[in-house]
Amino acid sequence: MSCAVTRDHLSAYVDSELPPEQASEVARHLVSCAECASEYEGILETVSRLQEGLVPYRAPDVLRARIRAAIREEQAGSEPVARRSRYVPWRAIAAAVVIAVVSSGVTFVATGRRAAEPAVAEEVLASHIRSLMPAHLTDVSSNNQHNVKPWFNGRLDFSPSVPRLDDAGFPLLGGRVDYVHGRPVAVVVYGRRQHVINVFSWPAPGRDVGLSQESRNGYTLMHWRRDGVEHWVVSDVAVPDLRQFVALLEQGDAASGRTTPETAR
Amino acid sequence: MAAAPDSVLEAFERSIIPLLDDAYTLARHLLRDEHDAQDVVQEAYLRAWRHYGGFRGGDARAWLLTIVRNCCYTWRRSARPEQVAVAYDDEAHGADEDEQLAADARVLAESDRAELELALAQLPREFREVIVLREIERLSYQEIGRVMGTPIGTVMSRLARARKRLQQALGIGAREAS
Numbered sequence: 001m002s003c004a005v006t007r008d009h010l011s012a013y014v015d016s017e018l019p020p021e022q023a024s025e026v027a028r029h030l031v032s033c034a035e036c037a038s039e040y041e042g043i044l045e046t047v048s049r050l051q052e053g054l055v056p057y058r059a060p061d062v063l064r065a066r067i068r069a070a071i072r073e074e075q076a077g078s079e080p081v082a083r084r085s086r087y088v089p090w091r092a093i094a095a096a097v098v099i100a101v102v103s104s105g106v107t108f109v110a111t112g113r114r115a116a117e118p119a120v121a122e123e124v125l126a127s128h129i130r131s132l133m134p135a136h137l138t139d140v141s142s143n144n145q146h147n148v149k150p151w152f153n154g155r156l157d158f159s160p161s162v163p164r165l166d167d168a169g170f171p172l173l174g175g176r177v178d179y180v181h182g183r184p185v186a187v188v189v190y191g192r193r194q195h196v197i198n199v200f201s202w203p204a205p206g207r208d209v210g211l212s213q214e215s216r217n218g219y220t221l222m223h224w225r226r227d228g229v230e231h232w233v234v235s236d237v238a239v240p241d242l243r244q245f246v247a248l249l250e251q252g253d254a255a256s257g258r259t260t261p262e263t264a265r
Numbered sequence: 266m267a268a269a270p271d272s273v274l275e276a277f278e279r280s281i282i283p284l285l286d287d288a289y290t291l292a293r294h295l296l297r298d299e300h301d302a303q304d305v306v307q308e309a310y311l312r313a314w315r316h317y318g319g320f321r322g323g324d325a326r327a328w329l330l331t332i333v334r335n336c337c338y339t340w341r342r343s344a345r346p347e348q349v350a351v352a353y354d355d356e357a358h359g360a361d362e363d364e365q366l367a368a369d370a371r372v373l374a375e376s377d378r379a380e381l382e383l384a385l386a387q388l389p390r391e392f393r394e395v396i397v398l399r400e401i402e403r404l405s406y407q408e409i410g411r412v413m414g415t416p417i418g419t420v421m422s423r424l425a426r427a428r429k430r431l432q433q434a435l436g437i438g439a440r441e442a443s
Binding site: 008010011012015017038039041042043045046047049050051052053054055056057058059060063064066067068070071074075076132194 | 268269274277282285286287288289290293300303306307310311314315377378380381382385396397399400401402403405406421422424425428431432435437438
């Protein structure tokens, strides 16, 4: 075997990927040729440095959670429609109203069960997970509430509140219109480090409903209704952070003018 | 598509979910961006889940990495709308990111890894790919050929050239300048 041919085969020889005949030819050549042997040493050293030094990355836990949730979501979405549409919201809505604790400020209903309407919670969660897919997060992308808020005009029959919460570590990312519970709804999107917080709102008649919280598939959902507007907040940020966020949202809401249904339309 | 039975979900959970680090590692090196890599791996896993019924044994890692690789390539072509990427990256985690990078850099500086990763990142993508599949994922030539969709001869020559480039970049065996 010539030097040129040998050199072409050295890399595969290192990996024991040559057919036995070629491998023994290379081995014979290396014994008799100092230059090729030195070339071989160089490749061997390179490979061992690469294999020792290049280690796998560890995937972030949040990615693992996102994937599991997306798969479960797909599982749920592919169930026969009849089975899912059996849920009648009214009973659950009534239950939620009964459970609701109306008071000033934010009241938590401690709950391991679903305090609010289950089908809506599912739809809101589905929308949240969908929004995490590439290019699904926002229709209007801006960190300026004066861009985001007007964007909803003409797209919806009400105007969501878009308080600025950057200083508290919740930058505004943008907004989108989504379809939940049989109607278009406003979604205002905030960030928290690498996490996304989706804030859903739409007008809903009925009495105020206090804040309730539940977790599904590793996500936290918070729900309340105030002054005729339904609010859902979904995220995988830590629960204390999300509570702080909701409290700020309510304050900002009160300060910057309430979410009001536009009766003129 | 009908919902898969629980047994399928369990099998997927047992055989494919544990390969997440491998999938993420390939995407990180191909895309050279942490967030793109996460998005692509999520998409690849959903695709893997949808086609899991058609996976008839064999090497699950090579099968999954093929999907990840293809997703990386399509991702490059379509890419994320720029506005979203800008708003997300700049606003959502600017400061934390710097902190994270600094911490990472400290750890990396202690090892050989920083130098190796830098050298690797400067190679063209087809060289990066073959190096990751061989030196990190430790696939056989046959499996690499399947993942990249090339004959084994191409795997062999591409890997040899990629190693040569890295050897030079790392200053190993400098006497072999001829």
